[in-house]
Amino acid sequence: MPELPEVETMCRGIACFCGEIIATTQFPRYTRRPSPIEPRPRTMAAKLHRSRIMDITRLGKRAVLRIQHNETPVDSFLVFEPRMTGLLLRVSPPTQQHVRLAITTREKQRLIFWDRRGLGTITLIDKSTFEARFGSHALGPDALTITGAALHTKIHSSRRHIKVALLDQKILAGVGNIYASEILHEAKVDPRTRCHRLSQNTCDRIATACSRILHHAIKMEGSSIGDETYRTADNRPGRYQRFHKVYGRSDNKCFRCETKIQRVVQAQRSTFFCPQCQRRY
Numbered sequence: 001m002p003e004l005p006e007v008e009t010m011c012r013g014i015a016c017f018c019g020e021i022i023a024t025t026q027f028p029r030y031t032r033r034p035s036p037i038e039p040r041p042r043t044m045a046a047k048l049h050r051s052r053i054m055d056i057t058r059l060g061k062r063a064v065l066r067i068q069h070n071e072t073p074v075d076s077f078l079v080f081e082p083r084m085t086g087l088l089l090r091v092s093p094p095t096q097q098h099v100r101l102a103i104t105t106r107e108k109q110r111l112i113f114w115d116r117r118g119l120g121t122i123t124l125i126d127k128s129t130f131e132a133r134f135g136s137h138a139l140g141p142d143a144l145t146i147t148g149a150a151l152h153t154k155i156h157s158s159r160r161h162i163k164v165a166l167l168d169q170k171i172l173a174g175v176g177n178i179y180a181s182e183i184l185h186e187a188k189v190d191p192r193t194r195c196h197r198l199s200q201n202t203c204d205r206i207a208t209a210c211s212r213i214l215h216h217a218i219k220m221e222g223s224s225i226g227d228e229t230y231r232t233a234d235n236r237p238g239r240y241q242r243f244h245k246v247y248g249r250s251d252n253k254c255f256r257c258e259t260k261i262q263r264v265v266q267a268q269r270s271t272f273f274c275p276q277c278q279r280r281y
């Protein structure tokens, strides 16, 4: 579930680890679904030992720690992809049993990757592998910075529904199911509109809505919905769910026009929208 605003919040929350040196990396034993870890835990722990965390950035829906070993100043990248229920924490986790990785630094801080469902991934890769997997051929522009022109170029020949296209990380990186519905409501575009019918002007409006919604959601530290699995790095819920205009609100009134919000299924995911004020092109 964590999308751009949630992962951005996690990265900001663990920024205090920048510059610190890794003392130990532990992978607690668990009997449930094990997280996909590459390379295997023992190798990863050995590679991380006495390495410095140079910086922490977000790449789409992933957190990336750039790592340098003391003796060999070559970058490697520790990439966390939370997927459904992964969290990066700097305080005690919600439960002990779902801790997948715990890094202790020389400065005695503890960085934890916790994941209830175990679908999140942890990978430590070198620069060339990083570029091969996450270069611009694999990942579109970040959703915080995408322009209407770039969006229009990427989608204008596609017959897919715009909501489905917004979830495609090759088109833009960071948007998931919650924010795609919210962005299209803000932009007043029906999620079932086919991409090739959208003009440059409408793409401008979607890009502007994208930036506005995501920046507001980051300010509110993301959305904690349903079982409230998503938490900030210091284990607090996000607050943006209070500002959702359509997501999870089917049969409630649209705040803009009072029409009932509808739910439809697109590409096996729920979409929420207002059939009155979101125009179908």
Ligand SMILES: [Zn+2]
Residues within 6 Å of the ligand: 254, 255, 256, 257, 258, 259, 274, 275, 276, 277, 278
């Ligand atoms: Zn409406």
